[in-house]
Amino acid sequence: xxxxxxxxxxxxxxxxxxxxxxxxxxxxxxxxxxxxxxxxxxxxxxxxxxxxxxxxxxxxxxxxxxxxxxxxxxxxxxxxxxxxxxxxxxxxxxxxxxxxxxxxxxxxxxxxxx
Amino acid sequence: xxxxxxxxxxxxxxxxxxxxxxxxxxxxxxxxxxxxxxxxxxxxxxxxxxxxxxxxxxxxxxxxxxxxxxxxxxxxxxxxxxxxxxxxxxxxxxxxxxxxxxxxxxxxxxxxxxxxxx
Numbered sequence: 001x002x003x004x005x006x007x008x009x010x011x012x013x014x015x016x017x018x019x020x021x022x023x024x025x026x027x028x029x030x031x032x033x034x035x036x037x038x039x040x041x042x043x044x045x046x047x048x049x050x051x052x053x054x055x056x057x058x059x060x061x062x063x064x065x066x067x068x069x070x071x072x073x074x075x076x077x078x079x080x081x082x083x084x085x086x087x088x089x090x091x092x093x094x095x096x097x098x099x100x101x102x103x104x105x106x107x108x109x110x111x112x113x114x
Numbered sequence: 115x116x117x118x119x120x121x122x123x124x125x126x127x128x129x130x131x132x133x134x135x136x137x138x139x140x141x142x143x144x145x146x147x148x149x150x151x152x153x154x155x156x157x158x159x160x161x162x163x164x165x166x167x168x169x170x171x172x173x174x175x176x177x178x179x180x181x182x183x184x185x186x187x188x189x190x191x192x193x194x195x196x197x198x199x200x201x202x203x204x205x206x207x208x209x210x211x212x213x214x215x216x217x218x219x220x221x222x223x224x225x226x227x228x229x230x231x232x
Binding site: 041100103 | 118147151156158159160205211219220222224
């Protein structure tokens with residue numbers, strides 16, 4: 001069975017550019033979350049979507065946006081990139097939106113901003 | 115505010131020995147869950163073990179067990195019979211189950227790097 005898949009795996013952008021990261025959840029999972037992991041730190045929550053609606057948003061600027069499609073896949077968009085946006089972006093899926101549900105993570109998209 | 119603290123930036127353990135990774139947490143919600151994840155150098159976060167705040171017994175999953183001390187707000191991970199493949203970063207995480215924060219969001223600690231020596 002396919003796990004959580006993310007694309008692209010690596011990308012390099014320059015300051016001011018825009019980036020779109022993609023995530024396909026495990027089949028049957030209706031919740032997708034996005035996390036940013038800066039080198040040497042734990043992941044930080046960015047967004048959660050459940051049944052195509054935003055259920056939560058972390059402390060990130062409006063340059064960050066996301067959406068979930070009818071097939072439950074998701075995109076994370078970051079506009080006007082800054083050097084500080086360089087990080088590993090992790091997508092996670094789960095059956096339901098909260099509670100004891102375990103998040104299954106993808107391998108991440110590693111973004112470098114020059 | 116919810117917070118997870120992992121005070122051990124790095125740990126070493128000899129192969130086949132047991133090791134304990136520390137985690138303390140803070141929350142005002144009486145209902146919450148605690149999770150441990152392993153992150154190898156490849157980057158993928160791998161779920162290891164879960165403990166609910168109302169679970170009567172400490173969770174166990176194979177070589178992993180969770181030493182849950184609710185009064186001390188600690189949820190230490192114990193890995194028995196360490197293997198070379200256990201070398202990785204380990205994260206403790208928490209989710210509150212009630213109130214406006216019930217979004218499914220996980221709060222992660224800073225992580226502990228474990229190196230297993232042959």
